[in-house]
Amino acid sequence: MRLVLAALTRPLAVIVALIAITAGFVLSLGQMRTDIFPEVGNPVIYVAQPYGGMTPAQMEGFLTYYYEYHFLYITGIQSVDSKSIQGAALMKLTFREGTNMQQAMGETVGYVNRARAFMPPGTVPPFITRFDPGSVAVGLLLFTSSTHSQGELQNIALNQVRPLFATLPGVSAPPPFGGNQRTIVVSLDPDKLKQYHISPEQAISAVSSGTVVAPSGNLYDGSLNRIVRTNATLGPELNDLMNTPVHPGSGTSVYLRDIGAVENGTDIVTAYAHVDGRRTVYIPVTKRSDASTLAVISAVKAAIPVFKKVIPGDVDVQLAFDQSGYVSHAINGLVREALLGAFLTGLVVLLFLRDWRGALIVVANIPFALAAAVLLLWATGQTINIMTLGGLALAVGVLVDEATVEIENIHTQLLPGVSHAKAVLEACKRTVIARLLSMLCVLAVFVPSFFMKGVGRQLFVPLSLAVGFAMIASYLLSSTLVPVFGTWMMKESHRREELEGAFGRLRLRYEKFLEAVLKRRWPVILTYFGVSVIVLLVVTPRLGTEIFPDANGPVLRMRLKAPIGTRIEETEPMVLHALDLIRKTIGKENVEVTSDYVGVQPSSYPVNLIHLFTSGPEEALVQVQLRSGHPDDERLREDLRAAFQKELPALKLSFEAGDIVSQVMSFGSPTPVQIDVQGVNLDQNYAYLAKIEAELRKLSFLRDVSVVQPQKYPTVEVNIDRQYAGQFGLTMADVTNSMIAATGSSRFTSPNYWRDPQTGNAFQIQVQLPPSRAQGLPALSSLPLMRDGLSQPQLDQVASLQYGIMPEMIERLSGQRVVSLTANLHGVTLGEAQKKIQAALRNVAAPPKGSTVTVRGQVPAMEETISGLRVGLLLAIATIFLLLMANFQSLRLPLAILSMVPGVLCGVVLMLLITRTTLNIQSFMGAIMAVGISVANSILLVTFAEQARQTEGAETAAHTGAVGRLRAILMTATAMICGMIPMAIGFGEGGAQSAPLGRAVIGGLLFSTFATLAVLPAIYGLLQRRASVTSNSLNPQDPASRYYVQP
Structure with missing residues (x-):
């Protein structure tokens, strides 16, 4: 009450506070980051190790193993996941939540340096x-030109644009995709090698000795200190290198020019990138996890004119696959829903109060409370995202509760002859405790979110803070703004008109209904609890479960796989054919742009594996940007699967998370379902995985079932006979x-470098046989070998060559080899699929000794999240019970108030069932919020009933409290429901993510409002019929205490 008295005493101070809130809101809003989600997922460090040419088995044994061994010493490490493919290894270090990542990064670097001491x-x-x-990735920076080659575009993007691009705030700038690193290539002619009896090793040695990077020092010449320069390092004339003799010394010499040629080219091509079917080079616009999507995209767009100034005029650079539009539409949609909800809320209040x-x-009261909440969110380091905005939109309906109760009571007190100020003060006295308790109960339902773990906590806490800050601000404003403006603006009550109008007739009918309920309280109470239990037991199992509602975004992403081992030159036309088929199936008019990446990342750019992982030349990743109005949906995916099966059966198709929401909420998993078989024996793992695959293919709802680590990649086995090789004077080396x-x-084996005098950039020199001349087993068999010029055997004279197979990728988790099966879902939710998959796994024989089976993908995150939310709901109910018991000093009244919770939950599950909505983070949040609001309404009724019970019986008091609070309860519940309708409908892009929250709140309030008005009076009358009217206070100076001693 002191706050109310202070506001009425110093009304201008309230105006100053409102101005301060508005100013703080404007300043903080300009500094807050805007994104689709808060930071989610455990912190991760990636280590990408290249070694060109090494097989997956060599990468695993000679490099990955030593890294994994040392990484286990890092503080806070949770798991180490490694993937070894030809020429590269990618290790993912996942840390526990709360780990000091600066320390973890420092330890990672230290242990990397130690591990390298054991490597080849x-x-x-x-x-x-x-x-x-x-x-x-929130966009692609595309480079196109009709005159420049892919290698030239790669060099322009890498060395001219990327240095500028990397300095943009919030951007992670990997090397370009689609080209290869500029390289000075010495191409050897295999026929000339045979003619001159020279081995490739000798040519490599000649190149290494023909250009040397070495310091040359200074020469003191008189008064000058001259820098000495030599041409030992290759200069601008590349052909000078070809004058290097292969056999230095007297006599006839063979020079490099006799056995090969040099060119300013690129490393061996391992991949191509396309945009709309044309080869291109692009840099993914990847935001850091702590950066804003909108800020990053804005910075990139602003920098494009700068990029164009530093590149040739015939090269164009543009931004494609811009995800900021989806983010801004989702954010704007929530803002519109909140504004529309506020309008509907005001309309309801106007209709009730007239x-x-x-x-x-x-x-x-609403905008000032929201402005204060935004200010406090900024002060606590939160961002503007769909969770905080969802919390604010959710709070819109709740905010009116405080002010509406206050205004309704002012109306009740504004009788003829009563001054405005006195009526306002009396109304505040009657409601201040009930409003405070209602606010605390709503806040209490969100307290358990701070004790959750994992994704649930990361998503729930921002929403809880948004609602909590808005509620606290609303309570303070209801105790300051409402009394001040109520005194200034409100007129005498139209009490008689209300009694004679529609609401008067409604109240009279309710009084008759309530009298009938109170006479038959036992059947009413038993029916209420019986129906609640039956509904919860029958309906809840029928609801599907998932982590987050399906985004249904505008980007379609799919992984295509040709037959294992297919050359990139063969894979590329197959992918281009697939793009034509996609446009034909979807309709060209519905496709905005397409992009694809065919092949594997070059060994020069292993960091790119983090952004886009492919395991071999037969693999491609395709993205399709759909035009507005044609979102990705299940029917579209089924149409594409059928089209591929008919026209491109050799290509295996698998859909992956495409839009930014799906990518973030997939937590790095390519598909919803992933089953791992883990153990040391790789062959044993593959054999057992085959049994699992056979069983899972019987499940009709699974799609795109495939093995992640193919076992039969084609190889050439070169078995060198050490004895024969020794007879030729050759070693294995x-x-x-x-x-x-x-x-x-x-x-990698003989690194050498050349400096471009025009740019000052250095590039590698490498020796190779042209891929076009080194094809087939006969070409490799006839490869000449030489040792000190004494002999020239061919490879097939010292070794046997035959075809074989090996795993294309070797994956390890926590030091043990893993083989995985992935699958997408069709027509079922993740929770339903998980139950049926577990049942199918039980039909498979037990795994062999040494192997274990784990269901991964999105399933563990879903189980952890849903379990945390269930516990959170129970903790919220327990917290409210303790809070009510402390306030009322009674066990019976908290039980009466919490008896409305089953009605809330019934309304939630029925609404979700009717609207075909799943149980997910959003709907659980709505259910928890509905519990808090229901409790707040119940507190109003019980508080007034307790006041009446001081002079009346329990049943009469229940009747008095219910009738007296009828308008307030109906008004707040209707205002809340109307405020949630825009969110529940889910207009626009991103609306599907917040719709379950609104639907859960509406369903819970519909049922709980009816239960509060119809059942709670009966329960109250039953529990309080023999309760004492005296307080449980032990204070002898308290007049309400039975121990009161009159002075």
Whole structure:
């Protein structure tokens, strides 16, 4: 009451406070980051290790193993997941929530350096970067030209644009995709090698000795200190290198120019990128997890004119696959829903009070409370996202509760002959405790969110803070703004008109209904609880469960796989054919733009594996930006699957998360379902996975079932006979070094460099046989080998060559090998699928000793989230019970108030069933919020009934309290329901994510309002019929205490 008295005493101070809130809101809003989600997922560090040419088994044994061994020493490590493919290994280090990531990064770097001491010569330092689940691509920076080659575009993007791009705030700037690193390539002619009896190893040695990077020092010449320069390092004339003799010394020499040629080209091509079917180069616009999507995209758009100034005029750079539009539409949609909800809320208040002044005061309370909440969210480091905005939109309906109760009581007190100020003060006295308790109960339902773990906590806490701050601000405003403006603006009550009008007739009918209920309280109470239990038991199992509502976004993303081992030159036309088929199936008019990446990342850019992982040349990732009005849906996916099966049966198709919402909420998993078989014996794992696959293919709702790590990648097995090789004077090193140029390049084994005098940039020099000349087993078999010029055997003279197979990728989790099966879902929710998959797994024989089976994908995150929310709901109810018991000093009254919870939950599950909505984070939040609001309404009724019970019996008091609070309860519940209708409908992009929250609140309030008005009086009358009217106070100075001693 002191706050109310202070506001009435110093009304201008209230005006100053409102001005301060408005100013703070404007300033804080300009500084808050805007994104689709708050930061979610556990912190992650990636380590990307290249070693060109090494097989997956070599990468696993000689590099990955030593990293994994040392990473287990890092503080806070939760898991180490590694993928080893040819030429690269990618390790994902996941840390526990709350880990000091600066310390973790420092330890990671230290243990990387230690692990490298055990690795083969030529191992370069890996890329180490922080890349959390929120770090997703929000656009593509495209480079196109009709005159420049892919290699030239790659060089322009890498060395001219990327240095500027990387300095933009919030941007993670990987190397470009689609081209390859500029390289000085010495191409050897295999026929000339045979003619001159020279092995590739000798040519590599000649190149290494023909251009040397070495310091040359200074020469003191008189008074000058001259820098000495030599041409030992290759200069601008590349052909100078070709004058290097292969056999230095006297006599006839063979020069490099006799056995090959040099060109300013690129490393061996391993991938192509396309946009709308044309080859291109692009840099993904990847935001850091702590950056704003809208800010990043705005910065990139503003920088594009700067980029164009530093590149040739015939090269165009543009932004495509811009995800900021989806984010802004989702944010704007929530803002519109909140504004429309506020309007509907004000309209309801006006209809109930029939007083535009009172309605105006109630509605004015909303923007100031929301502004104060935004200010407090900024002060606590929160961002503007769909969770905080959802909380504010959810709070709109709740905010009117405080002001509406106050205004309704002022109306009751504004009788003829009573001064405005006295009526306002008396109304505040009668409601201040009930309003405070109602606010605390609503806040109490959100307290458990701070004790949750994982995704539930990361998403629920921002929403809880938004609602909590808005509620606290609303309570303070209802105790300051409402009394002041109520005194200034409101007129005498139209009490008689209300009694004679529609509401008067409604109240009379309610009084008769309530009398009948109180006479038959036992049947009413038993029916209420019986129906509640039956509905919850029958309906709840029929509701599907998932982590987050389906985004149904505008981006379609799919992974295509040609037959394993298919060359990139063969995969590319198949993917281009697939793009034509996609446009034909979807309709060209519905496709905005397409992009794809065919092949595997070059060994020079292992960090790109973090952004886009492919395991071999037969693999491609395709993205399709759909035009507005044609979102990705299940029917579209089924049409594409059928089209591929008919026209491109050789291509395996699998859909993945495409839009930003789906990517973030998938937590790095490509598909909803992933089943791992983990164990040391890889063959045993594959055999058991095949049994699981056979069982899962019987489930009709699974789609795109595929093995992540194919086992039968084609190989050539070169078995060197050490004895024969020794007879030719060859060692194993001589043979393998000669093979390097034929099967790869000298890039990693004999690194050498050339400096471009025009730009000052350095590029590698590598020796190789042209891929076009080194095709087929006969070409490799006839590869010449030489040792000190004494002999020239061919490879097939010292080794046997035959075809074989091996795993294309070796994945390890916590040090053990893993083989995985992934699948998408059709027509079922994740929760339903999980139950049926577990049943199918039980039909498979027990795994062999040493192997374990784990269901991964999105299932563990869903189970953790739903379990946390269930516990949170129970904790919320327990918290409210304790709070009510402390306030009322009674066990019976909290039980009476909480008896409305079953009605709330019944309304929630029935509404979700009717609207075909799943149980997910949003609907659980709505259910918890509905519990808080229902309790708040029940407190109003019970508080007034308790006041009446001081002079009346329990049943009469229940009747008096219910009738007296009828208008307030109906008005607040109707205002809340109307305020939630726009959110529940889910207009526009992003509306589907917040719709379950609104639907749950509406369903819970519809049923709980009826139960509060119809059942709660009966329960109250039953529980309180023999309760004492004296207080439980032990204070002898308290007049309400039975121990009161009169002074």
